[in-house]
Amino acid sequence: MSKKEKMVQSITSREEDFSRWYTDICLQAxxxxxxxxxxxxxxxxxxxxxxxxxxxxxxxRFKATGHQNVMMPLFIPExxxxxxxxHVEGFAPEVAWVTHGGEERLAERLCVRPTSExxxxxxxxxxxxxxxxxxxxxxxxxxxxxxxKTTRPFLRxxxxxxxxxxxxxxxxxxxxxxxxxxxxxxxxxxxxxLAIPVLRGMKSDSEKFAGAVNTYTVEAMMHDGKALQAGTxxxxxxxFAKAFEIQYTDKDNELRYVHQTxxxxxxxxxxxxxxxxxxxxxxxxxxxxxxxxxxxxPVAQHKEGVLEAARDLAGRLEADGFRVLLDDSDRxxxxxxxxxxxxxxxxxxxxxxxxxKEGRCVAVTRDNRDKREIPLDRIxxxxxxxxxxxxxxxxxxxxxxxxxxxxxxxxWDSFVETLAELPGFxxxxxxxxxxxxxxxxxxxxxxxxxxxxxxxxxxxxxVVCGKPAQHQVYWGKAY
RNA sequence: CGAGGUGUGGCGCAGUUGGCAGCGCGCUUGCUUUGGGAGCAAGAAGCCGCAGGUUCAAGUCCUGUCACCUCGACCA
Numbered sequence: 417m418s419k420k421e422k423m424v425q426s427i428t429s430r431e432e433d434f435s436r437w438y439t440d441i442c443l444q445a446x447x448x449x450x451x452x453x454x455x456x457x458x459x460x461x462x463x464x465x466x467x468x469x470x471x472x473x474x475x476x477r478f479k480a481t482g483h484q485n486v487m488m489p490l491f492i493p494e495x496x497x498x499x500x501x502x503h504v505e506g507f508a509p510e511v512a513w514v515t516h517g518g519e520e521r522l523a524e525r526l527c528v529r530p531t532s533e534x535x536x537x538x539x540x541x542x543x544x545x546x547x548x549x550x551x552x553x554x555x556x557x558x559x560x561x562x563x564x565k566t567t568r569p570f571l572r573x574x575x576x577x578x579x580x581x582x583x584x585x586x587x588x589x590x591x592x593x594x595x596x597x598x599x600x601x602x603x604x605x606x607x608x609x610l611a612i613p614v615l616r617g618m619k620s621d622s623e624k625f626a627g628a629v630n631t632y633t634v635e636a637m638m639h640d641g642k643a644l645q646a647g648t649x650x651x652x653x654x655x656f657a658k659a660f661e662i663q664y665t666d667k668d669n670e671l672r673y674v675h676q677t678x679x680x681x682x683x684x685x686x687x688x689x690x691x692x693x694x695x696x697x698x699x700x701x702x703x704x705x706x707x708x709x710x711x712x713x714p715v716a717q718h719k720e721g722v723l724e725a726a727r728d729l730a731g732r733l734e735a736d737g738f739r740v741l742l743d744d745s746d747r748x749x750x751x752x753x754x755x756x757x758x759x760x761x762x763x764x765x766x767x768x769x770x771x772x773k774e775g776r777c778v779a780v781t782r783d784n785r786d787k788r789e790i791p792l793d794r795i796x797x798x799x800x801x802x803x804x805x806x807x808x809x810x811x812x813x814x815x816x817x818x819x820x821x822x823x824x825x826x827x828w829d830s831f832v833e834t835l836a837e838l839p840g841f842x843x844x845x846x847x848x849x850x851x852x853x854x855x856x857x858x859x860x861x862x863x864x865x866x867x868x869x870x871x872x873x874x875x876x877x878x879v880v881c882g883k884p885a886q887h888q889v890y891w892g893k894a895y
Numbered sequence: 896c897g898a899g900g901u902g903u904g905g906c907g908c909a910g911u912u913g914g915c916a917g918c919g920c921g922c923u924u925g926c927u928u929u930g931g932g933a934g935c936a937a938g939a940a941g942c943c944g945c946a947g948g949u950u951c952a953a954g955u956c957c958u959g960u961c962a963c964c965u966c967g968a969c970c971a
Contacts, residue, residue, distance in 0.1 A: 435965065443906095454962075510970070531971095564970070565896065576971075645971060682971055715930050750931035757931095768930055778930080861967080895971090 427758070429696045434640045435568075441690050442569040445699045445759045455567035455574035459683075462759065465707035467577060467683055471557060473609045473704060474579060474681060477601050483553040483581060488535040490558075491526035496534045500659040503533060506626020510562040512574075528561040533627065533652070533678055536582035537660035544674060547586055547666050551594070555581040570687035571644075571895050578682035584662065584674040588653065591675035592630075595651040598679045599632045602647040610685065611702040611810040612636050612692050613818050614646060615841075615890055617866030622850055625678075629653035635865045635890065637818045638691035641839020643865050643894040646688055649679035687895070692814050693783075699760030700782050702810055703803040708741040710799065711756045715749045715768030725772050729765060729795065736796055738803075757782060762806050763799065781806050783813075822890070831879045831891075835860045841892040843868075845885025847878035855880055856891060865890045 427444060428436040442448050447463030459467060475485070491514060498504045511527040529535065540552060559577045567573050581598060585591040599616055606612045614634040624631035628650040636646045656662070657673035666672050693700040703709045710733065714726035723744060730742040741761070743752050749766070756764060766778040776789045779798070783806055790798050821840025825831045834842055846852060846864065857863050868888040876885040 433965085439964085450963080506970095560971095562970075566967095566969085572971075578971080648971075680971075684971060713930095716928095718929075746929090748929055748931085748933055750929090750933085752932085753930095754932050766930070770930075 427696060427698055430639060430694075431696075437694075437696070438687075438690060439569065441694055441699055441758075447686065447690075447699075448569050450569075453574070455564055455572075457569050457573050459577075462707055463686065466686055466689070466701070466705055469705040469707065470609075470681075470685060471579070474605055475557070477605060478555050478579075478581070481553075481597070481601065483555045483583075486554050486556050487558070488529070488532050488539070488556055490529060492529050492532075492534055494525050494527065496538055497527055499534060499537075500627050500656050503627035503656075507531065507562075510564065512561050512563050529558075530560055530562045531678075531680075532556065532558075532560070532580055533582065533656060534660075536678075537656045537662060537676075540582075540584050540674065540676075541660045541662045544584060544662055544664050546664055550584060550586045550664060550674065551590065552584040553581075553594075554583065555579055568687075568895075570690070571684050573683075576682050576684065578680050581677070581679045583677045584657075585676070586664070586666070586672070586674065588675045591653075591677050592651050594677045595630070595632060595649045595679070598649045598677070599634065599647075602634050602649065602679070602681060605681075606634060606636065606646055606685075607811065609702065609704040610689055610692075611807050611814060612646070612688055613811065613815040615818075615866060617868050617890065619648070619866060620846075620853060620864045620887075620889075622853055623864060625650045627652060627655060628678075629655070633866050635892075636688050636692060637821060637841065637892075638688070638895065639694070639817075640691070641821055641841075641892070643841065643892040644684070644688045644691070645865075645894065646685060647679070647681040650677060652676040652678060693810055694760070697754075698758030700810065701760035701762060702807050703762045704807070706760065706762050707739060708756075708761050709739045709803060710763035710765060711741045711743055711752075711761045712765045712767065713743050713749055713752050713756075715766055715771075717744060719769050721772060722767070722769060725792075726767050729767055729777060729792065732796060733799060736799075738799065753780075763802055765795070783810055825879060826877065828880060831856075832860055835862050835891070835893070841865065841890045842879075843888065843890055844879035845872055845876040846887045846889045847881055847883040848886035849878075849881070852878055852880035860893075862891050862893045865892050865894065 427440040430437045446460045448457040448459055451458045507530045511530050514526040515522060557579050559575050561575050564572050564574050583594050585594060603614050603616050606614045614636050616634050619631040619633055630651045632649045633645055634647045636644045638644055654673040654675050656676055662674045663671050664674060690699060712726050712730040714722045717723050726742055730740045734740045760782060762782050764780045771777050776791050777795065778787060779790050779802060780787045781802060822843055823834050823838060823840060824843045825834055831842060831844060853864055872885040872888040876888065877883060878885050
């Protein structure tokens with residue numbers, strides 16, 4: 417350890433400085449670099465590879481549920497953005513404007529899309545005429561811009577990468593169902609692909625998307641007990657349809673407005689991966705989104721037969737469909753171990769002269785450093801099991817942490833005290849008034865993360881004012 | 896936008912009363928090494944964030960400015 421500290425700029429420990437630990441991992445694992453534009457990051461190959469895998473996992477799910485990808489323009493004319501009142505009020509403070517083309521001032525300025533509801537609506541108004549045109553289940557993979565004042569890699573950047581789904585339906589019921597289906601899809605994606613357990617529920621009115629009737633959310637808990645809004649789905653009702661005149665002729669020859677949804681997951685989910693699974697030695701990646709699921713490290717690779725054996729091992733696993741890195745660089749083995757641990761590679765296979773003689777290799781799982789010897793002729797059966805067990809452990813560990821840090825509180829004093837002293841969420845009643853919600857925010861800096869579906873338990877009272885609770889709510893501090 | 900902090904080779908830092916810009920890591924080349932961040936040798940690399948000012952002389956003093964980081968407020 418002392419030698420390690422001497423040799424290498426180590427990652428700040430989580431205990432010492434969580435923010436710094438986070439930034440250290442982003443930079444040292446080569447996920448991203450700062451760019452010359454404040455608040456914008458450069459996704460480096462390793463970070464981009466993670467994002468590509470995330471997009472692939474999600475896109476597969478979108479396609480399987482009947483969604484189609486499209487591509488809308490980067491710019492929104494001011495007049496279009498202003499068509500829906502709540503929407504423009506929510507986003508106007510943080511949009512970037514294009515005012516000139518070359519030297520010429522534009523007749524109408526264009527905003528760089530902060531989200532694309534207005535563009536989809538404008539298009540839908542044009543292409544939707546009949547009930548036969550519905551539903552429209554569109555999605556796009558793009559970047560958007562929000563002129564944030566303070567930024568952090570992945571969690572809050574001025575430009576960020578995401579997918580935004582925008583759908584139009586004949587009925588409110590169908591649109592609400594889509595909103596809930598996509599919420600379920602998001603939750604499944606986070607839990608299975610990213611091994612991140614989430615709470616799901618509805619946002620309060622003050623926390624919901626600008627222009628939405630309802631916003632649903634999946635909330636994850638970071639290692640420091642803070643919440644990360646990981647994905648949201650919005651039921652937009654027919655408000656946008658009315659503002660943009662999106663009407664169709666129904667089976668009964670009546671003209672009706674469509675009901676819409678929108679939903680998104682962004683590159684901030686990479687921040688979530690870091691802060692849920694990472695440890696003091698770096699990143700820990702779930703196999704589904706690890707650029708390399710395993711790294712093969714030859715030991716004493718200059719010796720007769722070692723490199724060949726390593727290549728053979730890597731080749732066989734690659735042929736089985738695993739993403740494999742053979743690290744035959746001229747670094748010391750110990751250096752490679754640390755490097756790939758920092759980068760979160762789930763599984764490491766070491767193979768050296770001793771192993772070759774015994775017909776085996778050494779397998780080490782990233783999350784728990786468990787080391788075992790595996791016969792080379794069994795490796796192709798063992799690797800899928802090792803990887804799947806690792807994902808299960810990662811999920812179980814994160815879930816246990818989440819659950820053990822949810823505190824039920826029924827009075828204001830213990831609510832405030834708990835928020836101040838214990839990292840995590842509080843589950844408590846809320847009367848539904850904005851005053852009580854604002855008081856929580858002002859006095860604790862925590863906010864309502866999501867409302868639990870269904871009626872609150874019998875006799876539950878608002879943790880702020882003591883009146884009967886309308887909702888059971890998860891409260892927490894958030895990124 | 897408020898409060899605090901930091902700007903010196905790629906990274907982390909030192910730089911005293913103003914007087915030749917340094918150290919560690921990394922990088923390059925060669926040889927020896929290889930089961931937890933190797934050793935030796937020889938190299939390359941710095942408009943000291945930027946702009947003014949004081950001075951014979953500024954990394955150092957003064958003024959302004961910009962950028963970045965942390966903590967708040969705001970938001971994915």
